[in-house]
Amino acid sequence: MVVSSVYDILGISPSADEETILQAYRTRIKEVHPDHGGSLTEFKRVRRAYEHIDSGAPASEFNIATEADYTTTTQSGDTEPTSTSASSSSSVDEADETDTLGPTVEYLDYEILADYGWKLTDPDLFAKADAVDLDIDTHGIFVVEPRESLLEAAERYGFSWPYACRGGACANCAIAVIDGVVEMSVSTILTDGMVNRGIRLSCIGQPVSNDLQVVFNIEQLPGLKELRLPAEQFGNTHSNDLS
Numbered sequence: 001m002v003v004s005s006v007y008d009i010l011g012i013s014p015s016a017d018e019e020t021i022l023q024a025y026r027t028r029i030k031e032v033h034p035d036h037g038g039s040l041t042e043f044k045r046v047r048r049a050y051e052h053i054d055s056g057a058p059a060s061e062f063n064i065a066t067e068a069d070y071t072t073t074t075q076s077g078d079t080e081p082t083s084t085s086a087s088s089s090s091s092v093d094e095a096d097e098t099d100t101l102g103p104t105v106e107y108l109d110y111e112i113l114a115d116y117g118w119k120l121t122d123p124d125l126f127a128k129a130d131a132v133d134l135d136i137d138t139h140g141i142f143v144v145e146p147r148e149s150l151l152e153a154a155e156r157y158g159f160s161w162p163y164a165c166r167g168g169a170c171a172n173c174a175i176a177v178i179d180g181v182v183e184m185s186v187s188t189i190l191t192d193g194m195v196n197r198g199i200r201l202s203c204i205g206q207p208v209s210n211d212l213q214v215v216f217n218i219e220q221l222p223g224l225k226e227l228r229l230p231a232e233q234f235g236n237t238h239s240n241d242l243s
């Protein structure tokens with residue numbers, strides 16, 4: 001594919017509306033993820049293209065070269081222009097890219113497990129999810145920015161994960177961490193047994209490891225179901241209780 005504009009990177013026309021842009025981004029970011037046969041460089045370029053379009057900046061101001069081609073990261077975290085020559089892109093340090101990419105989260109909706117006869121404890125749960133054509137709201141990947149909770153990151157990508165209190169007190173936003181490490185900023189309503197089983201609260205959970213696999217929408221899980229405070233007690237909620 002010849003890439004001649006920021007729109008080509010997402011495979012959309014310049015007149016695409018907001019929803020089309022977001023859907024194209026979600027599709028492309030999954031296609032180019034390193035775990036799905038893509039590369040970190042392409043992954044970053046797709047994300048950069050989406051952020052550029054989303055910011056409303058003119059398409060002509062977008063640098064088509066990959067991020068690795070034209071930037072270096074200073075100690076303060078700022079980016080500085082460097083050579084755009086082919087030789088510079090061939091010397092990409094993949095480890096440095098991983099450091100600057102931010103944690104990536106592969107997510108799966110718990111509600112889909114029953115449809116396929118899968119279990120949370122299946123060791124190949126995400127491989128099985130990869131093998132079927134699931135909707136992007138159900139299965140996909142997003143990147144968590146610094147200081148974001150998993151819930152905030154999911155919402156930034158336009159997903160409607162359940163929540164109620166947003167403060168670690170109700171358990172409506174619970175997720176199961178299948179792979180990776182998520183830390184919570186305060187002690188919560190969860191029991192020690194749940195925490196030991198990998199249950200976390202997405203509203204106050206932040207990634208510690210660079211790659212995560214999580215199952216969201218688990219509020220109906222036995223144990224959690226009884227523990228949850230009704231979403232109706234809280235003002236600004238999104239919960240299956242209310243749908």
Ligand code: FES
Pocket residue numbers: 162163164165166167168169170171172173174201202203204
């Ligand atoms: S929304 Fe209540 S614990 Fe996260």
